[in-house]
Amino acid sequence: DGGITQSPKYLFRKEGQNVTLSCEQNLNHDAMYWYRQDPGQGLRLIYYSQIVNDFQKGDIAEGYSVSREKKESFPLTVTSAQKNPTAFYLCASTRTSASSYNEQFFGPGTRLTVL
Amino acid sequence: AQSVTQLDSQVPVFEEAPVELRCNYSSSVSVYLFWYVQYPNQGLQLLLKYLSGSTLVESINGFEAEFNKSQTSFHLRKPSVHISDTAEYFCAVIMNTGFQKLVFGTGTRLLVSP
Numbered sequence: 517d518g519g520i521t522q523s524p525k526y527l528f529r530k531e532g533q534n535v536t537l538s539c540e541q542n543l544n545h546d547a548m549y550w551y552r553q554d555p556g557q558g559l560r561l562i563y564y565s566q567i568v569n570d571f572q573k574g575d576i577a578e579g580y581s582v583s584r585e586k587k588e589s590f591p592l593t594v595t596s597a598q599k600n601p602t603a604f605y606l607c608a609s610t611r612t613s614a615s616s617y618n619e620q621f622f623g624p625g626t627r628l629t630v631l
Numbered sequence: 632a633q634s635v636t637q638l639d640s641q642v643p644v645f646e647e648a649p650v651e652l653r654c655n656y657s658s659s660v661s662v663y664l665f666w667y668v669q670y671p672n673q674g675l676q677l678l679l680k681y682l683s684g685s686t687l688v689e690s691i692n693g694f695e696a697e698f699n700k701s702q703t704s705f706h707l708r709k710p711s712v713h714i715s716d717t718a719e720y721f722c723a724v725i726m727n728t729g730f731q732k733l734v735f736g737t738g739t740r741l742l743v744s745p
Contacts, residue, residue, distance in 0.1 A: 525672075556640060558721060558735040559675075606674055610731070617663055617682055617725070620733060622674035 518543045520623035522607050527628045529601075537592045537626045539607030546612040548590035549620065552576060553604040562605075565590055566612060594628065601630045633658035635722050637736035644743055646714055652707040652739045654696075654722030663725040664705040665733070666696055670718045678720070681705065692716075717743045 520541045529535045539548065547566045551559040561574030565584040579598025584590055590609075594601045607623040636655045644650045656662060663682050667675040679690040686698040696707045705722060722736040 520674075522674075556737055558635075558737040559733075560735075561732065564732075608675075617680075618731060619677060619680075620731075622676070624674045625672070627672070 520607055520609055520621055522605075522623040522626050525624065525626060527626055529628070529630050531630055532596045534596060535594050535601075535628065537594070537605055537607075537628070539590045539592065539623060540588055541590075541607075541609045541621075541623075542588060543609055543621065544587070544611075545609035545621075546587070547610045547618075548584070549608040549610075550574075550580075550582065550590070550592045551606045551608065553606060553625075559606065562592065601628060603628060633660075633662065633724055633734050635724055635734055635736035637722055637739050639739050640737065641740045641742065644712055644741070646743055646745050647711045649710050650708065650712050650716075650741065652720050652722075652741065654705045654707065654736060656703050656705065656722075656724050658703075658724060664696075664698060665723045665725070666690075666694070666705070666707050667721045667723060667735075668718050669721065669738075675721065678707075712741070712743050714743050714745065716741060 523538045549564045550562040553559050560576050563582045565571035581593045604627050606625045608620045610618045610620045634657050665680045666678040668678045669675050679688045681688050681698045689695045694709045719738045719740050721738045723733045725731050
């Protein structure tokens, strides 16, 4: 079955440590996204990538970094510079066809707790 | 800039009662409109979408939403809810131009009780 996997589902880290969240898709999608979800704030875009080896900052990129070395993978690193990293992180992907609309598919999410 | 407003953070309702979750948007250009559902500790699933055509769109599980351009609204309704509809619902928009960035509302938690 095609889909998006995120691992692990729950992640605990000590304050000051960098941590990398995994996102893998086998949908052959070109574009991938990272969102952060906090209670009462909806989803906010952290980074996105429309093609391999290219990515752009979203609305809240400070304290985060990404790479896109493979089409299938878009890992997110939460660095020690992120002031409030505890949140639920969602990865998404979509085709980038000539169609005016391409549906975004979401992974199951990773809940990061920084102690 | 576009934004999405979901005024109700939480909507409690009894099983088999009707429900409406409100969504208003602001945008200077035409938009695509979406409702997503999120069950506890899971990702988002697309519930329904409005791209063009008929202003009333329906999902397979009985939800419907109506695009009202004059009121810039896209409210979600269901005539009779089930316990299993308990979840968080997000309204979202995409500008009909350029990079397709989803802008989400803050979400509405629907709590269905027996």
